[in-house]
Amino acid sequence: MSDATLSFVVTQEDTAIAMGSGSLPVLGTPRMLAWCEAATCRAIEASLPEGSTSVGTRISLEHLAASPVGAALEVTATSVYVDGRLHRFSVAARHAGGAAKDTKVVATGEVTRVVVDAERFLARV
Numbered sequence: 001m002s003d004a005t006l007s008f009v010v011t012q013e014d015t016a017i018a019m020g021s022g023s024l025p026v027l028g029t030p031r032m033l034a035w036c037e038a039a040t041c042r043a044i045e046a047s048l049p050e051g052s053t054s055v056g057t058r059i060s061l062e063h064l065a066a067s068p069v070g071a072a073l074e075v076t077a078t079s080v081y082v083d084g085r086l087h088r089f090s091v092a093a094r095h096a097g098g099a100a101k102d103t104k105v106v107a108t109g110e111v112t113r114v115v116v117d118a119e120r121f122l123a124r125v
Contacts, residue, residue, distance in 0.1 A: 004042035005076045007096060008035055010067050027067040032107050036061060036091040039077035040111045044087055054087065054113040055121070061091070061109035072096040073106065085115040 008014075014031040016022030021030050037056055044054050067073060074096045081088035093107040 002043055002046060003076065003078045004039050005074055006035065006039045006042060008073050008075065010069050010071045010073065012069055015069065025069060027071070029063045032063055032093060033059060033061055035075045035093065036109060036111055039075045039091060040089045040113055043077040043079060043089060044113060048115060051117055051119065052115050053118045054115050056111060057114050058112040059109065061107060063107045065104060065106040067095065067106055077111070087113045087115070
């Protein structure tokens with residue numbers, strides 16, 4: 001398993017207004033959450049057995065600072081715990097670009113994913 005970092009730029013479609021999670025034109029928490037999950041999916045994908053996928057089962061996220069439209073973010077997922085099918089990741093989002101001292105942390109949290117057989121999982125839905 002490896003860690004992963006994904007890059008995003010906040011668009012109008014990512015704002016709290018567009019997401020229905022607030023009334024301001026800044027990155028909405030639901031989109032931040034989706035980006036964090038995307039980073040964990042990227043981190044785990046290379047280790048998945050054929051026919052398997054992973055599903056999110058628990059998320060804890062602190063959205064610490066606002067990001068305006070046009071802001072560049074890097075979202076990182078770091079593996080912190082593995083027990084069989086259970087994988088836990090630490091996630092963090094930072095404003096990207098500029099000097100290292102300017103990369104403000106805008107969100108931190110933890111995402112738990114469980115590896116499942118995709119066909120068997122869908123058969124139970």
